[in-house]
Amino acid sequence: METNHSQKILDFYKDNKRMPVYTEIMKLVGFRSKNAVHKLINKLVEKDILDKDSRGRLIPNNLFGEVPMLGLVEAGFPSVAEEAILDTINLDDYLIKNKAATYLLTVKGDSMIDAGIQEGDLVIAERKDEAKVGDIVIAEVDGGWTMKFFRKKGQVAYLEPANKAYKPIYPEASMHIAAVVKGVIRKY
Amino acid sequence: METNHSQKILDFYKDNKRMPVYTEIMKLVGFRSKNAVHKLINKLVEKDILDKDSRGRLIPNNLFGEVPMLGLVEAGFPSVAEEAILDTINLDDYLIKNKAATYLLTVKGDSMIDAGIQEGDLVIAERKDEAKVGDIVIAEVDGGWTMKFFRKKGQVAYLEPANKAYKPIYPEASMHIAAVVKGVIRKY
DNA sequence: ATTATAGGTGAACGTACGTTCACCTGCAAG
């Protein structure tokens, strides 16, 4: 029952991106007095499911807004009881450094398959006009857009696919780097 | 300057997982009156950088907490001005359905390399004791932990790696499925 | 039957919140 209550509070947080106030929790769980909420909250705080700040307002704790991070696959998987959690992270914070310049792109084609990037994956791209050798870049070459490894042969920059079926691209007229790939996301 | 101010508010939101109150914004941007904050906020609201709810409290809008999603790689990349954004998503919400049962694991080894899962990647694993054929599962087989495709030959369940250098695993004594892989994350 | 307790109601209280008012600058236009 209490897990049900805290689940509703979590849902509220997801929808509104802030914690509910007591009158809102009243409606969420079906109470008719703020005092009942107050007693419920105190129990959740004791169980470390929630936290309160110095002014009494609710703040989500780690179990709430973040995902537990375990060790290696080979180390196994914890049961519900013994949670051997190394750390907890927020995926947004983990993946995105410069939020204003970051975009997600859907991958088309198989030219980066050997780098573990498949068709349908999302790539996290940060807008940038220069890249380091070895970066995966999104670039406009001779009028077309593509995603490839950024390489240099001497002073000549070129793009190399991660698929033996394709050949490196040496720009004839122009090459303009639009973004550098910072991450890959795949959802099953 | 105003982008600087809203950046500080965003940072506060990231750190505290809630929006600041006016007195807190005062300290953030160096004002000494709440009224100055009030005028600043109204400007940000007009520019759609922030939103307020009916009680005047701040709520982050899309540009704040979420990441823009563009189309395909081949469609190119927008300049700062012309933002052809299809949608915005929150990565946590996108990737994680059942937060209570979800964990992140670091991948060791190359047995799933042909499925685009490399050593060092993070996998999003949802605790479950049964899997569908074709799922990637984390399982304990004959005492050891492993991540493989879940397959069936007739009624016999077995695990298949995505690497031709390895052979399928037919459990001798026991096989226990601990979790199903729901997603993959790679960070460069 | 009596008592204790967990869990709820409803009203009252202190306070921190966003808002508003009057006022004070510094700077640019006329």
Added chain:
DNA sequence: CTTGCAGGTGAACGTACGTTCACCTATAAT
């Protein structure tokens, strides 16, 4: 010079917040 105005200060106001108090059940143990 003076006028207007954007942008700040500081104090006052109404209200919504979390908290607390007294009281009311059900349920279970004695």
